[in-house]
Amino acid sequence: MHLCVWESAKSCICHMCGAHLNRLHSCLYCVFFGCFTKKHIHEHAKTKRHNLAIDLLYGGIYCFMCQDYIYDKDMEQIAKEEQRKAWKLQAFTPTVVSHYQCTMTGIGEKYSTWEPTKRELELLRHNPKRRKITTNCTIGLRGLINLGNTCFMNCIVQALTHTPLLRDFFLSDRHKCEMQSPSSCLVCEMSTLFQEFYSGHRSPHIPYRLLHLVWTHARHLAGYEQQDAHEFLIAALDVLHRHCKGDDNGKKANNPNHCNCIIDQIFTGGLQSDVTCQVCHGVSTTIDPFWDISLDLPGSSTPFWPLSPGSDGSVVNGESHVSGTTTLTDCLRRFTRPEHLGSSAKIKCSGCHSYQESTKQLTMKKLPIVACFHLKRFEHSAKLRRKITTYVSFPLELDMTPFMASSKESRMNGQYQQPTDSLNNDNK
Numbered sequence: 317m318h319l320c321v322w323e324s325a326k327s328c329i330c331h332m333c334g335a336h337l338n339r340l341h342s343c344l345y346c347v348f349f350g351c352f353t354k355k356h357i358h359e360h361a362k363t364k365r366h367n368l369a370i371d372l373l374y375g376g377i378y379c380f381m382c383q384d385y386i387y388d389k390d391m392e393q394i395a396k397e398e399q400r401k402a403w404k405l406q407a408f409t410p411t412v413v414s415h416y417q418c419t420m421t422g423i424g425e426k427y428s429t430w431e432p433t434k435r436e437l438e439l440l441r442h443n444p445k446r447r448k449i450t451t452n453c454t455i456g457l458r459g460l461i462n463l464g465n466t467c468f469m470n471c472i473v474q475a476l477t478h479t480p481l482l483r484d485f486f487l488s489d490r491h492k493c494e495m496q497s498p499s500s501c502l503v504c505e506m507s508t509l510f511q512e513f514y515s516g517h518r519s520p521h522i523p524y525r526l527l528h529l530v531w532t533h534a535r536h537l538a539g540y541e542q543q544d545a546h547e548f549l550i551a552a553l554d555v556l557h558r559h560c561k562g563d564d565n566g567k568k569a570n571n572p573n574h575c576n577c578i579i580d581q582i583f584t585g586g587l588q589s590d591v592t593c594q595v596c597h598g599v600s601t602t603i604d605p606f607w608d609i610s611l612d613l614p615g616s617s618t619p620f621w622p623l624s625p626g627s628d629g630s631v632v633n634g635e636s637h638v639s640g641t642t643t644l645t646d647c648l649r650r651f652t653r654p655e656h657l658g659s660s661a662k663i664k665c666s667g668c669h670s671y672q673e674s675t676k677q678l679t680m681k682k683l684p685i686v687a688c689f690h691l692k693r694f695e696h697s698a699k700l701r702r703k704i705t706t707y708v709s710f711p712l713e714l715d716m717t718p719f720m721a722s723s724k725e726s727r728m729n730g731q732y733q734q735p736t737d738s739l740n741n742d743n744k
Contacts, residue, residue: 328372332356341378344368352378375399456483456513459520463527465542472549473523476506477513479686485578486510495559502529502552503559530555546608546690553579553607583607586682588721591663592654592675598667603681608688611647613704644689644710652679652719679721683743687716717743 329336330351339352345366350357357369361380369378375395376385432440456478460470476482485491486507495501505526512521531538534551560577584605591600654677657663662671695702717723720743 330354330356332359340372341369342372344370344377454514454516458513458517461520461522463522463524464540466523466527468543468545468548469523469527469530472545472552473509473526476552477510479582481582481685482578483510483514487514490578491560493559500529500532501559502526502533502555505529506556549688550607553583580605582685583688585680585684585687588679588681590677590679590721590724591657592677593663593665593667594673594675596665596667596672598665600663600666607684608690609648609651610690610692611644611651612692613647613706613708614642642706642708644708644714647689647691647708648716648719652677677724679724680716680719681721683716683720687714713744715744 328340328342328349330340331349333351333354333356335351335354340349341352341357342349343357343360343364343366345364345368348357348360348364348366349372350360350369352358352371358380361367361369367380369380370376370391371378371385375391375398377388377391378384379386460473462470487510489507491503491507493501493504495504498504509521509523509526530548530552533555537543537548537551557575557577557579560579561575584607586603587606587609589602589604592598654675656675657673659673663674664670665672665674691708693704695704
């Protein structure tokens with residue numbers, strides 16, 4: 317190997333043209349440096365039959381017989397160590413003979429190959445049967461053109477078009493439009509949009525018709541100003557819900573106040589509110605439908621709650637807790653904890669027949685198939701409106717059992733408790 321004879325090299329320049337750029341490679345048989353771009357190292361390999369060379373910038377080994385870079389675990393490790401040394405160099409000296417230290421232009425350039433984390437390796441081991449993308453496979457990967465400031469719309473459209481049940485509904489042509497003008501039906505446009513996404517076309521799609529229909533049916537979103545993605549999601553679901561009522565499932569609902577359209581089947585859940593009288597402990601319960609849950613975040617001007625158990629680095633609800641990190645579980649714990657309404661918000665108790673102080677607690681009576689969580693990232697005060705930039709971590713799998721109404725009795729004053737039945741997947 318030439319590593320033993322590199323001390324003979326005075327400088328790392330191409331021995332044929334004198335340049336030190338053009339992806340310089342070094343022969344692994346003798347002391348020779350040559351340009352890869354100008355193929356000077358190729359000429360040397362062909363003449364001398366020295367078929368292995370090393371890239372002086374990144375440490376990759378090139379085989380001239382294979383005409384490709386080859387992988388060697390030991391050499392890759394050496395390359396990484398040498399690269400780290402080169403990054404630490406403050407000045408170049410010609411007496412240094414390391415191949416990274418020889419490359420003047422590469423000293424300050426940081427580059428490292430992607431390596432899977434321990435968590436990713438664990439996921440790969442547990443999921444050996446991964447989806448293979450074939451040439452005739454269409455999985456809905458397609459870009460959207462930004463029509464001014466419509467990134468808020470595009471991100472929601474991308475999420476909706478990759479919701480499995482919604483995709484299956486539209487691609488199986490389940491929508492039956494009963495509007496007088498189908499061109500004004502948002503569900504018909506969404507059906508067209510799904511066909512565009514899963515057509516296999518690679519060029520970006522321009523959702524101008526969708527934007528026009530949103531402007532028509534949700535006037536508060538009309539215009540070219542930047543809008544809120546959460547607000548767009550709720551407006552889009554509302555219009556889709558209203559335009560879906562002509563479908564068979566929408567007609568089957570016995571309760572006129574309840575719709576069984578595809579939007580409600582996927583996104584509608586039940587939120588239970590329990591108001592408890594502080595005198596007679598009587599409970600008044602109401603259940604309201606919801607499409608999303610709005611969660612508070614810690615702001616600089618308001619104190620936040622203590623972190624979930626496991627904030628010392630253990631795993632709770634599938635989340636790897638780091639000290640000081642806010643998690644989605646923390647936000648849900650705060651959302652479902654009892655809240656004292658105080659003397660200024662007394663309610664008339666049906667048991668006491670008088671106005672009394674009370675506590676209110678929200679829990680999930682019924683989970684939707686797809687749960688949407690809205691993080692309240694804006695803090696309002698008398699003088700300012702500030703964005704909360706708190707980092708929130710969330711797990712790949714979320715167990716909602718601790719936040720269900722059925723689990724309320726097992727919680728003590730809203731404190732999180734680990735579910736005892738880990739095999740129950742109904743609430744995951």
